[in-house]
Amino acid sequence: xxxxxxxxxxxxxxxxxxxxxxxxxxxxxxxxxxxxxxxxxxxxxxxxxxxxxxxxxxxxxxxxxxxxxxxxxxxxxxxxxxxxxxxxxxxxxxxxxxxxxxxxxxxxxxxxxxxxxxxxxxxxxxxxxxxxxxxxxxxxxxxxxxxxxxxxxxxxxxxxxxxxxxxxxxxxxxxxxxxxxxxxxxxxxxxxxxxxxxxxxxxxxxxxxxxxxxxxxxxxxxxxxxxxxxxxxxxxxxxxxxxxxxxxxxxxxxxxxxxxxxxxxxxxxxxxxxxxx
Amino acid sequence: xxxxxxxxxxxxxxxxxxxxxxxxxxxxxxxxxxxxxxxxxxxxxxxxxxxxxxxxxxxxxxxxxxxxxxxxxxxxxxxxxxxxxxxxxxxxxxxxxxxxxxxxxxxxxxxxxxxxxxxxxxxxxxxxxxxxxxxxxxxxxxxxxxxxxxxxxxxxxxxxxxxxxxxxxxxxxxxxxxxxxxxxxxxxxxxxxxxxxxxxxxxxxxxxxxxxxxxxxxxxxxxxxxxxxxxxxx
Numbered sequence: 001x002x003x004x005x006x007x008x009x010x011x012x013x014x015x016x017x018x019x020x021x022x023x024x025x026x027x028x029x030x031x032x033x034x035x036x037x038x039x040x041x042x043x044x045x046x047x048x049x050x051x052x053x054x055x056x057x058x059x060x061x062x063x064x065x066x067x068x069x070x071x072x073x074x075x076x077x078x079x080x081x082x083x084x085x086x087x088x089x090x091x092x093x094x095x096x097x098x099x100x101x102x103x104x105x106x107x108x109x110x111x112x113x114x115x116x117x118x119x120x121x122x123x124x125x126x127x128x129x130x131x132x133x134x135x136x137x138x139x140x141x142x143x144x145x146x147x148x149x150x151x152x153x154x155x156x157x158x159x160x161x162x163x164x165x166x167x168x169x170x171x172x173x174x175x176x177x178x179x180x181x182x183x184x185x186x187x188x189x190x191x192x193x194x195x196x197x198x199x200x201x202x203x204x205x206x207x208x209x210x211x212x213x214x215x216x217x218x219x220x221x222x223x224x225x226x227x228x229x230x231x232x233x234x235x236x237x238x239x240x241x242x243x244x245x246x247x248x249x250x251x252x253x254x255x256x257x258x259x260x261x262x263x264x265x266x267x268x269x270x271x272x273x274x275x276x277x
Numbered sequence: 278x279x280x281x282x283x284x285x286x287x288x289x290x291x292x293x294x295x296x297x298x299x300x301x302x303x304x305x306x307x308x309x310x311x312x313x314x315x316x317x318x319x320x321x322x323x324x325x326x327x328x329x330x331x332x333x334x335x336x337x338x339x340x341x342x343x344x345x346x347x348x349x350x351x352x353x354x355x356x357x358x359x360x361x362x363x364x365x366x367x368x369x370x371x372x373x374x375x376x377x378x379x380x381x382x383x384x385x386x387x388x389x390x391x392x393x394x395x396x397x398x399x400x401x402x403x404x405x406x407x408x409x410x411x412x413x414x415x416x417x418x419x420x421x422x423x424x425x426x427x428x429x430x431x432x433x434x435x436x437x438x439x440x441x442x443x444x445x446x447x448x449x450x451x452x453x454x455x456x457x458x459x460x461x462x463x464x465x466x467x468x469x470x471x472x473x474x475x476x477x478x479x480x481x482x483x484x485x486x487x488x489x490x491x492x493x494x495x496x497x498x499x500x501x502x503x504x505x506x507x508x509x510x511x
Contacts, residue, residue: 041352049386137368140331144363145383145431148351152386 024250028228031150032220035158035227038151050156057160061122062167068121070179072113073172077180080104085188094190098198105176106207108263111214114169115222115255118161119248123226126157127247130230131240139231154227158220165219169211206266214262221254279360279438279471280342281307282328284498287337289323297323299496301337306489306500310461310473315493321476322366324493325441328474329363330354359387362437364429366444366476370416376427377403377412380434387435402430406456422448429457436468442475446482454482461486 039050084100130153133139139149181188181195229247233239271277282305290296297320305311305328313321326332327339330346339346341357370379380402384395403409406426411419416427425448432440440461446454464470474491477483492499 038351049382132372135368136370136372137365138371141365141369141371141428143331143351144329144358144361144365144369145386145435146355146358147383147386 028224031154031228031231032158032224035150035154038148039155050151053152053156054160054163057157058164058167060125061118061161062164065117065121065164065168066171068117069114069168069172070175072117073175074179074183076109076113077101077105077176077178078183079180080109080176081180081184081188085184085190095194095198097190097195098200098202101177101199102202102207105180106173106203107210107214107266108259110169110173110176111211111218112256112259114165114172114215115218115259116252118165118168118219119222119251119255122161122164123222123247123251124244126161126223126226127230127244128240130227131233131243132237134231134233135235135237135240149231154224154231157227158223161223162216162219165222166212166215169215173211210262210266214259217258217262218255221258222251225251225254278342279357281340282439282472283340283343284327284334285338285340287327287334287339289320289327289332289334296496298327298334298498301497303498303500305474306472306491308471309489310486311475312483312487312490313474313476313493314490319493320496321493322443324491324498325363325443325474325476328439329361329441330358331363359383359389359435360438362432362435362440364432364440364442364445366447367425369428370424370431372416375413375415376408376419376423379416379427380431383431383435398434402434405460406430406453422450422453425449426453433460433464436464436470438469438471440464440470440473440475442473444476444478446477446479458486 080101081097084097084104085094088094088096088100130139133153139153142149142152177199181190181192226247229243229250232243268277284301284303284305287298287301288296289298313324315321323332327334330339333339333347337347346354346357370376371382374382377399380399381395384390384398385392390398400409403412406429408423408427408430411423416424419427425445429442429445429449432442445457449457461470461473465473473486475483475486477486490501492501
């Protein structure tokens with residue numbers, strides 16, 4: 001009897017968790033829809049004002065993150081080049097270095113590291129900013145003067161965030177692939193022309209789609225989750241750090257899950273195309 | 278145009294809270310300065326927020342000109358909202374904008390007036406409420422009375438037909454109170470202001486503005502016309 005009770009209580013708990021996750025995801029998706037609807041529905045609303053908020057978001061999220069992204073990209077690119085060049089030379093496959101760089105940097109580490117940096121820098125900032133705005137009644141104030149917070153606060157942050165993440169990921173890839181090579185120049189005797197040739201041969205058309213999909217959605221996930229968590233603050237300042245922590249945790253979970261799912265589907269498609277599945 | 282305001286079988290309570298309004302039905306006074314009175318915690322601020330459409334009743338209806346606000350989307354209520362000025366009892370200024378920009382934002386955003394006219398309106402309001410010396414400072418860098426004055430000024434910047442003031446006199450000095458009373462008078466005469474609803478803890482100041490009062494007690498409203506009372510010699 002006790003074993004049965006134990007078993008069913010765990011099943012119940014699991015069910016509740018799954019339902020909560022599904023409801024949370026639906027609420028977040030609803031906010032995406034409502035914010036885009038609010039931004040495009042009323043054409044009389046100030047487009048210039050929204051553009052100024054978007055550009056501010058791009059400046060804080062994209063431009064100001066570039067030094068950190070540069071350091072991480074150089075380190076990541078350098079490490080992968082050193083490791084792969086050494087191993088591939090031993091196996092006599094040095095010309096595969098480009099393929100390895102594209103697979104590891106462009107397809108996997110680039111989107112993931114960029115997302116983590118943006119979560120750490122801007123996801124926290126947005127969640128705490130929106131939370132503080134709720135506490136200080138700024139959100140209510142916007143509504144009171146006829147400004148929809150979803151179009152003035154949420155929409156520009158999502159759009160600015162997506163633009164920033166795409167630009168940062170492109171920058172990360174460029175610095176990691178090219179800068180990483182020059183960082184390791186002293187201990188790596190591979191000719192640059194050979195390396196470039198190998199890289200050029202490794203890129204495929206689907207890399208562009210994968211890049212846009214992974215980074216675009218990561219940007220959206222981070223800023224939607226952060227805005228949503230910020231909006232959950234009711235009245236008390238002590239809720240702000242709580243929602244900020246939750247925004248970080250949830251953003252990481254959603255981004256990592258999305259990246260993993262995309263990669264899995266991408267390789268399944270490749271296997272199908274090759275006739276292996 | 279905001280002419281008629283009506284509550285019908287309205288109920289309101291916060292999540293898991295005790296009910297603040299139960300089955301309230303009333304035609305609210307029109308073209309009056311209405312003083313909302315009641316004990317602390319009876320729901321005076323909630324009443325003002327319901328009136329401004331910032332919160333919705335749990336059940337029942339709130340009608341503006343016979344149209345149910347509870348069934349309207351944000352966009353459908355927007356034409357009315359632009360004609361409603363709301364002043365908070367505390368907070369409510371955008372922290373990352375200067376005092377001037379806080380006043381300018383609604384005019385800039387809706388684009389109903391030209392940039393030149395928006396600037397002129399803001400300048401007039403800044404000078405009238407003596408905010409011009411603080412115009413380029415952010416809310417965190419000015420005193421509480423300046424913030425309060427700025428919120429009141431912003432509620433008037435769009436030339437509202439319905440003005441809602443939550444404890445407007447708290448934090449204002451004597452001169453500020455006189456300016457506010459004169460401005461309300463001026464807006465009523467020349468800028469299309471029709472209805473004023475306000476709460477106030479200062480009875481003597483409130484008496485200077487109020488022409489009617491609504492008492493909130495027992496989760497319901499009692500509308501009391503001061504004109505009627507004066508005529509009856511009470």
